[in-house]
Amino acid sequence: xxxxHKEATKALLQKVLSFSKADECxxxxxxxxxxxxxxxxxxxxxxxxxxxxxxxVTSSFGKxxxxxxxxEFTDDALKRxxxxxxxxxxxxxxxxxxxxxxxxxxxxxAPGYVEATANMTPDDRAEAVAKSINVAKEAKLEAAGFxxxxxxxxxxxxxxxxxxxxxxxxxxxxxxxxxxxxTGSGFAGRGFNDFRKLDTHEATRIAAMKANSSADAxxxxxxxxxxxxxxxxxxxxxxxxxxxxxxxxxxxxxxFMSKPGGGNRIGEQLMDEKVTIYSDPFHPELPGPTWNRDGxxxxxxxxxxxxxxxxxxxxxxxxxxxxxxPVPMPSNIIMEGGTASLEELIKSTxxxxxxxxxxxxxxxxxxxxxxxxxxxxxxxxxENGEIKYPVKNLRFNESPVIMLNNVEALGKxxxxxxxxxxxxxxxxxxxxxxxxxxxxxxxx
Amino acid sequence: MKRKDFIQLSAMGLGALVLPKFxxxxxxxxxxxxxxxxxxxxxxxxxxxxxxxxxAKGATYADVRIGRYLNQMVxxxxxxxxxxxxxxxxxxxxxxxxxxxWGFAATxxxxxxxxxxxxxxxxxxxxxxSRVKAEPVRLAPQEGYGExxxxxxxxxxxxxxPVKDKVDLLLSVNDAALKGGANFxxxxxxxxxxxxxxxxTDGSYIDQDIHRLFPxxxxxxxxxxxxxxxxxKSLSSPVxxxxxxxxARPEDKVGGIVTRYRGRYDMLEDVQNATRDVEQKxxxxxxxxxxxxxxxxxxxxxxxxxxSVAHPTELxxxxxxxxxxxxxxxxxxxKWKSGNFNFGSKIVNVVADKLQPGSLGAVGYDDEGVKxxxxxxxxxxxxxNYQAIRDQAHIIGLNRSQGCCYAQxxxxxxxxxxxxxxxxxxxxxLSVDDMIRNVEKGIYIIGDGSFSIDQQRYNFQFGGQxxxxxxxxxxxxxxxxxxxxxxTREFWNSCTAIxxxxxxxxxxxxxxxxxxxxxxxxxSHGSSTTRFNGVNVINTARKI
Numbered sequence: 001x002x003x004x005h006k007e008a009t010k011a012l013l014q015k016v017l018s019f020s021k022a023d024e025c026x027x028x029x030x031x032x033x034x035x036x037x038x039x040x041x042x043x044x045x046x047x048x049x050x051x052x053x054x055x056x057v058t059s060s061f062g063k064x065x066x067x068x069x070x071x072e073f074t075d076d077a078l079k080r081x082x083x084x085x086x087x088x089x090x091x092x093x094x095x096x097x098x099x100x101x102x103x104x105x106x107x108x109x110a111p112g113y114v115e116a117t118a119n120m121t122p123d124d125r126a127e128a129v130a131k132s133i134n135v136a137k138e139a140k141l142e143a144a145g146f147x148x149x150x151x152x153x154x155x156x157x158x159x160x161x162x163x164x165x166x167x168x169x170x171x172x173x174x175x176x177x178x179x180x181x182x183t184g185s186g187f188a189g190r191g192f193n194d195f196r197k198l199d200t201h202e203a204t205r206i207a208a209m210k211a212n213s214s215a216d217a218x219x220x221x222x223x224x225x226x227x228x229x230x231x232x233x234x235x236x237x238x239x240x241x242x243x244x245x246x247x248x249x250x251x252x253x254x255x256f257m258s259k260p261g262g263g264n265r266i267g268e269q270l271m272d273e274k275v276t277i278y279s280d281p282f283h284p285e286l287p288g289p290t291w292n293r294d295g296x297x298x299x300x301x302x303x304x305x306x307x308x309x310x311x312x313x314x315x316x317x318x319x320x321x322x323x324x325x326p327v328p329m330p331s332n333i334i335m336e337g338g339t340a341s342l343e344e345l346i347k348s349t350x351x352x353x354x355x356x357x358x359x360x361x362x363x364x365x366x367x368x369x370x371x372x373x374x375x376x377x378x379x380x381x382x383e384n385g386e387i388k389y390p391v392k393n394l395r396f397n398e399s400p401v402i403m404l405n406n407v408e409a410l411g412k413x414x415x416x417x418x419x420x421x422x423x424x425x426x427x428x429x430x431x432x433x434x435x436x437x438x439x440x441x442x443x444x
Numbered sequence: 445m446k447r448k449d450f451i452q453l454s455a456m457g458l459g460a461l462v463l464p465k466f467x468x469x470x471x472x473x474x475x476x477x478x479x480x481x482x483x484x485x486x487x488x489x490x491x492x493x494x495x496x497x498x499x500a501k502g503a504t505y506a507d508v509r510i511g512r513y514l515n516q517m518v519x520x521x522x523x524x525x526x527x528x529x530x531x532x533x534x535x536x537x538x539x540x541x542x543x544x545x546w547g548f549a550a551t552x553x554x555x556x557x558x559x560x561x562x563x564x565x566x567x568x569x570x571x572x573x574s575r576v577k578a579e580p581v582r583l584a585p586q587e588g589y590g591e592x593x594x595x596x597x598x599x600x601x602x603x604x605x606p607v608k609d610k611v612d613l614l615l616s617v618n619d620a621a622l623k624g625g626a627n628f629x630x631x632x633x634x635x636x637x638x639x640x641x642x643x644x645t646d647g648s649y650i651d652q653d654i655h656r657l658f659p660x661x662x663x664x665x666x667x668x669x670x671x672x673x674x675x676x677k678s679l680s681s682p683v684x685x686x687x688x689x690x691x692a693r694p695e696d697k698v699g700g701i702v703t704r705y706r707g708r709y710d711m712l713e714d715v716q717n718a719t720r721d722v723e724q725k726x727x728x729x730x731x732x733x734x735x736x737x738x739x740x741x742x743x744x745x746x747x748x749x750x751x752s753v754a755h756p757t758e759l760x761x762x763x764x765x766x767x768x769x770x771x772x773x774x775x776x777x778x779k780w781k782s783g784n785f786n787f788g789s790k791i792v793n794v795v796a797d798k799l800q801p802g803s804l805g806a807v808g809y810d811d812e813g814v815k816x817x818x819x820x821x822x823x824x825x826x827x828x829n830y831q832a833i834r835d836q837a838h839i840i841g842l843n844r845s846q847g848c849c850y851a852q853x854x855x856x857x858x859x860x861x862x863x864x865x866x867x868x869x870x871x872x873x874l875s876v877d878d879m880i881r882n883v884e885k886g887i888y889i890i891g892d893g894s895f896s897i898d899q900q901r902y903n904f905q906f907g908g909q910x911x912x913x914x915x916x917x918x919x920x921x922x923x924x925x926x927x928x929x930x931x932t933r934e935f936w937n938s939c940t941a942i943x944x945x946x947x948x949x950x951x952x953x954x955x956x957x958x959x960x961x962x963x964x965x966x967x968s969h970g971s972s973t974t975r976f977n978g979v980n981v982i983n984t985a986r987k988i
Binding site: 036038039040041042043044045046047048049050071091092093095096097122126129130133142144145146148174175176178182185187252253254256258259260261262270359360361362363364365366367368369370372373374376393395397399401402405438439440441442443444 | 524525552573575607628664666671763768857895897899901
């Protein structure tokens with residue numbers, strides 16, 4: 001019973017609320033179902049099936065709140081969880097930032113649920129993995145990969161009459177292929193709502209091509225280079241920036257979005273004019289949730305418009321304090337691109353480096369959002385519009401904010417997946433000048 | 445990853461490798477923590493149900509872990525409590541070998557019927573996977589221990605300390621920071637209690653009660669004029685101890701440029717020092733890039749050991765099982781077999797240890813029923829061993845596992861995780877002051893900061909909390925914008941001095957991430973203050 005339909009969810013949450021004696025009460029229900037297979041050395045190493053359903057109740061008396069959660073659904077259990085949240089609320093200290101719950105609102109249906117993904121079986125996963133292993137074996141490479149599918153739903157209801165429900169499906173696939181000498185390695189990552197769009201054969205073929213073409217890489221001098229980041233590399237780099245689109249941190253003076261002297265950078269030309277970044281839960285290629293836990297609807301929101309900071313997220317508390325409307329954090333991110341293909345970006349490059357993937361990105365300086373990390377699984381030197389040879393991996397120290405000031409060209413936006421959070425984004429291949437590499441790595 | 449997880453990640457800030465495990469589980473009333481859970485006799489009965497059901501379906505080996513995981517997190521900022529989370533997670537994970545292949549299944553419905561069904565599911569998974577198997581699993585022999593138990597030797601159970609006391613401590617820490625001139629301060633206490641019962645078809649029934657604690661804070665100071673800000677994190681460590689960790693005695697304090705702590709921690713004193721440090725950091729000199737001799741305090745060096753020594757000696761990485769996620773390792777089997785691969789200079793001795801008192805990795809038995817111990821990884825600078833579990837031991841010529849198997853909860857399958865991995869202190873008497881006295885041009889680094897390393901663990905970059913310039917044997921002032929980059933082998937071969945055992949201290953991590961789906965592991969790394977010569981230092985200041 002991990003996935004409940006809208007009407008059944010509504011009836012269950014109404015029943016829970018009927019047991020409440022608090023000033024305000026909010027109940028939420030989340031269920032997930034799914035499974036995974038992990039493989040390495042061309043054989044399955046682990047596999048699992050996971051199903052969860054959790055009810056959470058937050059009760060408030062004045063500015064004191066308590067939350068309790070349960071995964072049993074008898075009437076007694078429901079009464080118990082409500083009572084427990086009320087006991088915890090009475091014991092809790094007052095929260096000076098407590099915000100009253102919001103009343104009813106209309107939310108559009110989320111478009112992220114695909115029946116074909118919800119119906120995936122262990123055999124479907126095994127078949128997808130078998131296809132991938134076969135490609136690697138034929139190419140005389142070793143495959144290590146992971147496939148995971150999830151079907152989930154979220155719902156909230158509160159004592160002021162608000163009710164919201166959404167459901168979605170996701171499948172994520174990552175594959176690394178390596179040659180037996182350990183001199184070449186390739187990777188591909190895919191994320192979709194619709195399992196039918198996932199082609200593990202094609203993704204493994206790309207990883208295999210990268211493994212073979214990255215073998216016996218040459219060393220080059222670290223320094224500033226024109227760089228083309230493939231979408232999977234750009235996504236990981238930019239994900240770190242998207243998490244920082246918060247007005248409070250900026251206003252408090254401790255974010256790259258803080259303005260020297262006070263306030264935030266809304267209205268400032270912070271990046272190149274080619275950069276436009278927005279969120280839109282109704283984007284056909286990247287559907288997202290249409291409401292958030294504060295009971296706010298999520299609509300199309302532009303964050304960076306032609307390089308100018310248009311919006312930062314304001315929590316209901318911070319919005320009230322600053323006298324503005326709340327702006328929810330984005331539920332997805334789309335960066336507008338151009339029309340060029342990756343091949344065309346390479347063709348237009350006199351000297352540069354093609355980066356297939358980035359790895360182990362960590363924050364070095366929050367002030368400038370300086371990040372460090374390395375290239376991985378296919379780094380290539382470009383000369384006169386052609387890939388000349390593979391180069392050894394390089395460590396970079398670069399800020400995505402500085403990088404987006406140095407944009408030369410953007411390719412066509414495509415759906416891409418973060419290799420750390422497994423979250424999907426719409427990101428183009430990005431060509432930038434003066435990308436800073438600071439040392440060489442022997443890692444393959 | 446779902447929206448909710450994204451929001452959680454956003455709230456956590458940047459750079460976490462995995463979500464810490466205390467975000468999972470079911471919130472409960474703290475009073476439930478005082479309940480002992482189900483009786484050991486009932487656990488044994490349930491375990492036998494699982495083992496018998498697995499064998500009846502054709503398993504040649506089975507183990508069962510009945511786990512109750514209690515987590516508490518108290519988070520505050522400035523004058524208010526942000527969150528108090530009390531969670532409990534209880535269930536059973538069953539792992540089997542059938543047709544020469546592993547299978548795993550787990551349930552939170554701990555009844556005899558459901559446990560039997562789960563064991564059968566695990567066998568079914570193993571049989572399904574055996575269709576694509578390569579070689580049959582080969583397990584190192586393991587004797588059964590019968591009914592045994594082990595407990596973290598704690599003095600005060602953190603879960604018995606009232607939440608109010610923890611809130612009061614954190615708010616007094618915050619108050620001290622604000623009174624000292626800080627603009628912002630976040631503080632938290634995290635506590636974990638793993639009550640784990642393990643049984644296997646080898647005849648072991650092992651009951652363990654494991655405690656961990658991590659108090660921490662971050663102080664932020666802003667220079668409004670320039671718009672610059674600096675932070676300083678606590679110099680505490682996560683520990684395998686009870687609440688006694690927060691009762692520091694004079695002998696637990698290490699003097700010097702700033703007070704550091706050995707075994708026990710004084711949070712109130714450290715926050716006052718941090719508030720002074722952060723003020724100084726704003727005024728510090730931006731570092732001139734170049735080669736420096738580095739003097740690394742144990743509060744910093746633990747993370748460099750973790751990334752550059754402990755990870756590359758994980759045997760699953762060496763073999764390629766992590767190739768698609770955490771990566772592989774430059775310490776390939778041929779280097780180990782040669783018997784003369786000089787990982788570091790002759791004074792570098794690194795020990796793997798699952799017993800060290802107060803450490804995060806200390807347990808009596810690992811999660812596949814192997815009694816824990818200690819062994820050398822690097823001996824006199826030479827790579828001599830790895831970290832292995834039962835199905836890997838034969839690959840490195842061992843007839844017994846080294847006891848490195850761990851799962852973050854009952855719901856996750858156990859796999860190879862690192863033990864405590866520590867640099868041994870210098871054998872001849874050497875104080876930190878004497879070490880600094882011999883440095884002409886150097887930087888003394890305290891506390892861990894930014895960290896990044898490649899997927900085979902060659903090239904790394906580390907920051908820190910505070911950096912002091914050393915000129916001609918004297919500390920001359922504070923530096924900022926410092927990060928060092930090196931190649932692991934060159935770095936450890938540039939190790940020229942290690943302070944003696946009187947300076948030895950543990951650092952560690954609560955949430956080291958590995959695996960797909962990701963799991964976190966808690967681990968400590970000890971060292972004394974250590975000198976590395978001629979390391980490349982870069983300046984990290986930028987302008988946007």
